[in-house]
Each structure stands twice: as structure tokens, then as C-alpha cells.
Amino acid sequence: MHMPDGLINAPVSIGAAVIAAGAITVGLKKSKGTLDSQTAPLAGLVAVFIFAFQMMNFPVAAGTSGHLMGGALASILVGPYVAILVMTVVVSLQALVFADGGLSALGLNLLNMGIVSIVVSALLFAGLMKLLPKTRTSIIGVSATVAFISVLASAGAFVFEYSLGGNATYNIASVLISVMSVHVLIGIGEAIITGLTIGAILATRADLVYGARKFLPAQNLVIKASVVQSNV
Amino acid sequence: MIIDSPRVVLATKSEHVHGHGVGDHLYVHKHSIVHDLPAQVKVVAALCFIFIVVLTPVHAVWAFALYLTIIFVVVGLAKLHFPLVLRRMLIEIPFVIFAVLMPFFGSAPRIEVLGISLSEAGLWAAFGILAKGTIGVVTSITLAATTRARDLLQGLEAIRVPAVLIQIATFMLRYSAVVTNDLARMKVARESRGFSATGIKHWKVLAHSAGALFIRSYERGERVHLAMLARGYNGTIIDLYKPKVVRQDWLTALVLPVLAITIMTIAWVTL
Numbered sequence: 001m002h003m004p005d006g007l008i009n010a011p012v013s014i015g016a017a018v019i020a021a022g023a024i025t026v027g028l029k030k031s032k033g034t035l036d037s038q039t040a041p042l043a044g045l046v047a048v049f050i051f052a053f054q055m056m057n058f059p060v061a062a063g064t065s066g067h068l069m070g071g072a073l074a075s076i077l078v079g080p081y082v083a084i085l086v087m088t089v090v091v092s093l094q095a096l097v098f099a100d101g102g103l104s105a106l107g108l109n110l111l112n113m114g115i116v117s118i119v120v121s122a123l124l125f126a127g128l129m130k131l132l133p134k135t136r137t138s139i140i141g142v143s144a145t146v147a148f149i150s151v152l153a154s155a156g157a158f159v160f161e162y163s164l165g166g167n168a169t170y171n172i173a174s175v176l177i178s179v180m181s182v183h184v185l186i187g188i189g190e191a192i193i194t195g196l197t198i199g200a201i202l203a204t205r206a207d208l209v210y211g212a213r214k215f216l217p218a219q220n221l222v223i224k225a226s227v228v229q230s231n232v
Numbered sequence: 233m234i235i236d237s238p239r240v241v242l243a244t245k246s247e248h249v250h251g252h253g254v255g256d257h258l259y260v261h262k263h264s265i266v267h268d269l270p271a272q273v274k275v276v277a278a279l280c281f282i283f284i285v286v287l288t289p290v291h292a293v294w295a296f297a298l299y300l301t302i303i304f305v306v307v308g309l310a311k312l313h314f315p316l317v318l319r320r321m322l323i324e325i326p327f328v329i330f331a332v333l334m335p336f337f338g339s340a341p342r343i344e345v346l347g348i349s350l351s352e353a354g355l356w357a358a359f360g361i362l363a364k365g366t367i368g369v370v371t372s373i374t375l376a377a378t379t380r381a382r383d384l385l386q387g388l389e390a391i392r393v394p395a396v397l398i399q400i401a402t403f404m405l406r407y408s409a410v411v412t413n414d415l416a417r418m419k420v421a422r423e424s425r426g427f428s429a430t431g432i433k434h435w436k437v438l439a440h441s442a443g444a445l446f447i448r449s450y451e452r453g454e455r456v457h458l459a460m461l462a463r464g465y466n467g468t469i470i471d472l473y474k475p476k477v478v479r480q481d482w483l484t485a486l487v488l489p490v491l492a493i494t495i496m497t498i499a500w501v502t503l
Contacts, residue, residue, distance in 0.1 A: 005286055005365055006286050006363070006364020010286045010287045031396075041403050041457040043400045044402065044406070045404075045450060046450065048449060049449040052408075052445065053442055085397060086400065088397060092401070093381075096376065096384060097381050102282065103279055104282045105368075167360050168331075168357045168358075196435065196440070196443075198443075204447060
């Protein structure tokens with residue numbers, strides 16, 4: 001959900017923008033190893049993919065539909081640092097080119113939908129994978145769990161910002177309950193779709209999944225002699 | 233026709249192009265004083281304007297009326313059709329509902345409006361969100377409708393947005409139509425096999441499409457990158473056209489935030 005202008009007051013919006021800028025700077029520095037400026041085309045196409053992924057609405061219940069955020073998916077697919085750059089570009093262009101989300105709330109939107117969900121996903125993914133057996137099934141399960149929690153973390157960040165500088169009179173408890181209950185549903189959707197998507201990619205191009213790269217055994221090209229004798 | 237080559241990035245702007253470029257989703261081609269301003273000037277003016285609006289106390293109703301008038305004057309100067317702007321404002325609807333419900337739940341003191349008891353603080357907060365959100369969305373729509381995506385990125389680069397981000401954004405806009413077409417082709421392929429998504433049991437198929445879309449996008453990225461390397465790409469994109477910004481452009485655009493800051497100051501002083 002993209003916040004409009006005026007929902008959260010200016011000091012909190014500016015604070016969020018400063019934190020977001022700091023995180024983007026870290027992303028730019030740390031991604032130099034994995035993404036030097038020469039691989040910008042790749043990151044650009046991942047950004048398009050996340051953008052298209054966010055446009056996929058899925059039916060939730062009673063005629064309502066949710067849309068995906070993609071923060072956890074991006075983080076698992078291309079790693080947290082490149083994911084921060086990708087989400088920054090996606091969310092900023094949504095505000096500047098599609099008028100979706102307020103310009104003064106850009107820092108807040110970057111923080112909630114990009115940075116918070118990516119940082120939470122990356123930490124949780126690394127932590128859970130340490131505990132679990134390094135198999136394809138656990139990568140898929142962990143991806144789904146991480147996606148679910150990342151959505152709740154984004155919603156939690158919104159509630160926190162609202163409690164600091166919300167220009168509205170709903171009390172914090174009722175905002176917390178309503179926002180969280182909606183996002184539990186969205187999170188379940190995000191978890192299922194993220195888990196299934198990671199599963200689908202692991203089945204065909206496991207080498208493209210950043211989070212799985214260190215756990216899956218190297219697949220060597222094996223050329224086997226033909227079992228069927230040709231009688232030509 | 234979509235050509236799988238990076239040459240669009242290197243295109244010059246010597247010719248005057250009519251119609252829509254790549255990624256110009258909300259752009260409306262017109263010749264106006266607003267369209268002619270350089271992108272970075274417009275972005276800075278719009279950002280300053282919005283922050284000033286957000287900083288204005290909600291009780292100064294007249295100030296918001298003036299802001300709205302000013303931004304609609306800009307819409308007029310940009311020769312945009314009002315029905316188009318109004319239609320695009322629908323994006324705001326979820327927050328309108330959020331705001332409209334607020335007076336019913338807010339705290340005391342409560343006032344009677346048409347026999348319904350409403351919270352006074354709730355009414356003011358609702359007004360604030362509606363007014364600031366509406367002015368914000370009209371500003372964003374005006375910016376998007378008068379600025380080509382390509383010019384926007386050049387403008388952002390001129391105000392020191394990191395080059396890597398600009399390049400990622402350039403590729404995103406360049407390939408958004410290509411990937412959307414990929415998605416549409418997959419949809420046609422699914423439906424020609426008798427598939428229609430109706431509920432949760434179909435998510436698996438949708439997720440497989442998403443997975444396939446990622447692989448196609450990533451592999452396209454690899455191909456594009458190799459094609460660019462073969463043409464001498466070394467990490468920097470050479471722009472043959474650099475828009476010139478003269479002081480007059482800044483003076484013209486800054487009329488907007490200067491008017492706004494005057495209004496805000498009066499609003500705070502007279503409150």
C-alpha cells in the first residue's frame with residue numbers, strides 16, 4: 001500500500017527519508033561486489049520483474065484482492081544489497097512516473113516496502129537456513145516464512161510511523177489491530193506465492209537464486225553414454 | 233516493434249518526437265510552459281511544494297483552498313484536460329475511505345452534524361488527510377503528465393542521484409513493455425489450455441508463471457548485457473543530449489514553492 005502525502009507528519013517523513021537514503025548508500029556500496037555498474041541491465045530486468053509481480057493481484061476473500069510486495073522475493077533472488085537498489089527504483093518510479101504514493105511520503109514508502117522488508121527477510125533467511133537442513137524443501141519453506149514475516153514487519157513499520165507522527169485520530173491499538181489483521185491475510189498470500197515462485201525457479205535455474213546458491217550442490221555437467229544401442 | 237538491443241539508451245534527442253516514448257505511462261504530449269521546463273527543475277519545485285503543503289496547519293482551511301487553486305492553475309498552464317486529471321485522482325480512494333470514517337470513531341469533544349454525532353478532532357484530521365493527499369496527488373499527476381520518463385531520469389542524474397540507480401531505472405522503463413508482453417503471452421498460453429484463475433487452488437500455476445517470468449527476465453538481462461559489452465559498454469552510458477538548464481527555468485518553477493511558503497507563513501502567523 002502506497003502512502004499518500006499528509007498521512008504522516010513532515011518530521012517523521014523526513015526522518016524516514018534520511019534512514020532510507022542511508023540504507024540505499026549501504027546498498028550501493030555493498031552491491032559493488034555482486035553488482036558492479038556493468039551489470040545494471042540485470043538489476044533493471046529484476047526491477048521490471050518485481051514491478052510486474054506487484055501488479056499481479058490475487059483474490060483474497062469476499063471480493064477483496066491483495067497485491068504482492070515482492071521485498072522478500074527480491075531479497076532471496078538477488079541478495080539484500082541489490083534488492084534494496086531494485087526496490088528503491090521500483091517504489092521511486094511508482095511515485096514519479098505513475099503518481100502512486102505521495103512525493104513527501106517517498107521516504108516512508110521506501111522504508112516500509114523496501115528496506116524493512118528486505119532487511120528482515122535477509123536476516124531471517126540466513127538465520128533459519130543455519131538451523132534447518134540445507135535442502136530444496138527447507139529453502140522453499142523458509143522463503144515462504146520469511147515472506148510472511150516481512151509483510152508483517154512492513155505493516156509494523158507503518159504502525160510505528162503512525163504512532164510517531166500520524167495525522168489521524170484513530171488510536172494506536174485499533175490501527176494496530178486492523179492493519180495487522182489485513183496484513184496477516186496479505187502475508188499468507190505473499191508467503192504462498194513467494195514459496196511457490198522460489199520453488200519453480202529452483203526446479204529449473206537453481207543457480208539464479210542468490211539465497212540458495214551456497215546450499216545447493218554444484219551441478220556438474222555429466223555426459224552419460226547412451227544406454228540404447230543404435231543399430232543403424 | 234520491440235528490438236532486443238540497448239540502443240534506445242544511447243538515442244539522441246535531436247529530432248522532435250511526438251507521441252509516447254518507452255515508459256511514458258502517464259505522459260500527455262502538449263506544448264506548454266510546464267512541459268518545456270527541465271525535469272529536475274520540476275521535481276525540485278514539486279517536492280518543495282508538497283513539503284510546504286504538508287507542513288501547513290490543518291485549521292487554515294483557506295490556505296489549502298489556495299494551494300488547490302494554485303496547483304490547478306499549473307494544470308491549466310500545462311494544458312491538461314481536467315477530466316483526465318480527475319480520473320487519475322481515483323488512485324487516492326482507499327485513503328479517502330480511511331479519512332471519511334475517522335470522524336465517526338474519534339474522541340470527544342463531539343459535535344452534531346445533520347443529527348449525527350461526530351468527533352471534532354476526527355473531522356479536522358480527516359480534512360487534513362483529504363486536503364494534503366488531494367493536493368499531493370494532483371501535483372504528482374501534473375509532474376508525471378508533463379515529464380517524459382527519459383527526461384525525468386536525465387534530470388535526476390543532473391541533481392546527483394547515483395548513476396547505478398539511474399541505469400537500473402533506465403533499463404526498468406525500457407524493458408517494462410517487453411516483460412509485460414511476456415506476461416501477456418503466458419496468460420494467452422495458459423488460457424488457450426483452458427485455464428482461468430478463480431481461487432487459491434490456481435495460485436500454483438500463477439507462481440509457476442512468475443518463476444518462468446523471472447527466468448526469462450534474468451536471461452534477457454544477461455543477453456542485453458552481453459550485447460552491450462559487444463558494443464563497447466564499460467559501465468557508463470554516454471548521453472549525446474544534455475538538456476541545458478538556464479536560470480530562468482529555476483526562476484519560473486520556483487514561483488510555485490515561493491507562493492506556497494508565503495501562504496504557509498501567513499497561515500502559521502495568523503493561526
